[in-house]
Amino acid sequence: MRRISTGSPFEATMGYSRAVVKGPWCFVSGVTGYDYATMEIPSGAADQARNCFETITAALREAGFELSDVVRVQYTVTDAAHIDEITPVLGTFFGEIRPAATMVIAGLIKPEMKVEIEVTALRE
Numbered sequence: 001m002r003r004i005s006t007g008s009p010f011e012a013t014m015g016y017s018r019a020v021v022k023g024p025w026c027f028v029s030g031v032t033g034y035d036y037a038t039m040e041i042p043s044g045a046a047d048q049a050r051n052c053f054e055t056i057t058a059a060l061r062e063a064g065f066e067l068s069d070v071v072r073v074q075y076t077v078t079d080a081a082h083i084d085e086i087t088p089v090l091g092t093f094f095g096e097i098r099p100a101a102t103m104v105i106a107g108l109i110k111p112e113m114k115v116e117i118e119v120t121a122l123r124e
Contacts, residue, residue, distance in 0.1 A: 004062050006055060008036045019059040026063045030076065030118040031055045032108065045082035045114040049089040052117040060121055068097055069121035075103040076116040086115060 004019035005011055011018060019028045033048025034041045036055060042048055057067050073094065077083060083103070094101075099119070108116055 002063065004059050006036045006059065008034070009039070018055075019063050021063045021065075024123045026060060026065045026069070026121040026123070028056055028059050028119045028121070030074075030116040031059075032110075032113045032116050041112050043112075045077070045085045046089050048113070048115045049086040049117070052115060053089070053093045056117060056119055060119075063121075065121045065123055067093065069123055070094070070097055070099045070119045071122045072120040073099045073101045074118045075101065076106050076108065076118075077103060078106070078108055078114050080105050082114055 002021040003017040004021070006018045008018065010016075016029055018031075019026055021027075031052045032041070033045075033051040034055075035051055042051065053067075060067060060069065075086075075090070077086065108114075
């Protein structure tokens with residue numbers, strides 16, 4: 001088993017890895033819209049979703065996977081009103097890949113967070 005970290009302070013304080021690789025699988029923890037290098041988060045849901053995908057893509061690549069290996073995604077959005085804003089971003093990244101997906105409307109741990117994306121990838 002291999003653990004991947006982005007250096008996010010959340011990983012250390014909450015005791016989790018950004019991603020875990022086990023055999024042909026890569027499990028990427030829920031990613032919010034922070035730029036983890038600066039710990040800044042944009043105010044718009046679409047920009048947060050883009051940041052999520054940048055972090056996810058980097059974690060997958062470090063683990064030896066590509067975004068095209070994603071077979072499952074869960075989106076958590078804090079307000080249904082954000083869905084129209086993030087939909088084009090989701091399509092940009094997953095339009096051709098089309099993993100199995102679930103979208104949930106729920107609160108997140110910080111009020112500035114609007115989107116969280118979790119993925120599972122399989123390398124064949």
